[in-house]
Amino acid sequence: MTQSAAAASNVTPLKTAAPSAVVALPQPARRPMFGPRTKTRLIDLASAVIPPVLTIAALLLLWELLCRSPTSALPSPSRVVSDTWELIVNPLYDNGGNDKGLFWQIFASLKRVALGYALAAIGGIALGALVGQSRWAMRGLDPVFQVLRTIPPLAWLPLSLAAFRDGEPSAIFVIFITAIWPIIINTAVGIRNIPQDYKNVAQVLRLNGWEYFHKIMLPAAAPYIFTGLRIGIGLSWLAIVAAEMLIGGVGIGFFIWDAWNSSRISDIILALVYVGAVGFVLDRIVALIAVAVTRGAATT
């Protein structure tokens, strides 16, 4: 009972909006302005946007209520906004050293991810093609991959620091080693699943190795490859934050760690929001590329 009452109080602005939308329907005079198609589009848009907005509003409210007391360990959303207002409105400032705006912090992280992930994509597709294509390569490499892929990303960091003697290449290596396994494994599965029909066509046409690779193998396995690439980008973004906490320097991961060390809890929360948003956007970008490249064969 109390729940529904609380929900009703939340929904008030919407409830008033809903009847007005319903009223608009029977009025014939309005029709020329909003065609039936725009109307269905608006309804579609509303039904896509309103539920998440409502959920977020409810969660923020809950959070505000829980952390309202001055003695609470975590700041309430309103405190976060007031504490971090400088950071929100000045994402581009640069005072030298690590003292940079959030845009530059995220940009530095994205640069590392871009490099490590690009290497993982190239290496992963190449190795996946090898393992998918050759039975002996699979027998030899698959057990190795199955063991290596279970190693947590951060466990590679000390080793790569020892090897590279520098934080920057080590972080990139951690991204690479994190993202490469799902790309290898999915590519190999996709290539193993190429229908015999396509192979027959290639044989009758006498396509050579390179022609077979880019005319049959890549497009036929593309939906699988993109599944791997999507998992890979997600893992990369997970790993970079953790890796940067340890290597330091400019980057959203170290920004969070630094904020913790100076007890700026509100900064941490703001950074988490940005990390989540960027991760979401990265995932959508790879998904959209997948749809464009496979001409709709891959699912978003």
Place this chain on the structure above:
Amino acid sequence: MAKSFLKIEQVEKSFTRGAMTNEVLKDISLEVREGEFVSIIGHSGCGKSTLLNIVAGLTQATKGVVFLEGKVVDEPGPDRAVVFQNHSLLPWLTAYENVALAVDKVFAKTKSRAERHEWTMRQIELVNMAHAKDRRPSEISGGMKQRIGIARALAMQPKVLLLDEPFGALDALTRTHLQDQVMQIQAELNNTVMMITHDVDEAVLLSDRIVMMTNGPSARIGEVLEVALARPRKRLELVSDRGYIAARAAVLKFLYERHRFVEAA
């Protein structure tokens, strides 16, 4: 000239799995003349598709040899283009691109880019598919897919055209239409064709000779029937043609009286 163009000599095929050896084809010998249309008919499971794959080079015979113009066939090649039963078009390419893939590969050195485009278009027009050339396989009907499959095979200018139950997956009306089209194209280009089928009417209508296979395992050629009907053949006129009726009866008799399909297999 009666020289043999395609020669299948004592071909046998068996598959071995562990200690089990399964003999599919036994002692198959057949000669096909240039420009001849030969059908191979038999119940399902008799290994007729295996025989076609051996001629295509996609499967290796256990024993025996296939010669094409005196040369041994031991690998697949565009001189023996195959129209596959399930069309086998590449779904990420348009109809045009599917045909062009073959044309660009086979004529990479002998035709200019413009000539290859023209040649691709000519094949597509030959099967009356110019209107749908930019559609993808998922956007066209089964019959249209198979027409593109035929265009792709013809585009390679094969010495032998191998048809693996090309109309098997189509509805009866589409099938009739495509059979007529294949007959017309064959008359025009005088291709040598080897077709696998299990449809008696189709075999009699299209073929110069019908090769009837016994049931597997260890299938062999049971009987060969010459179909001496004049070309061009008209489906409707043949219905009451004596030669047609006799040929049809002979094949039916072979398939359903002397070599009935054994369900237990």
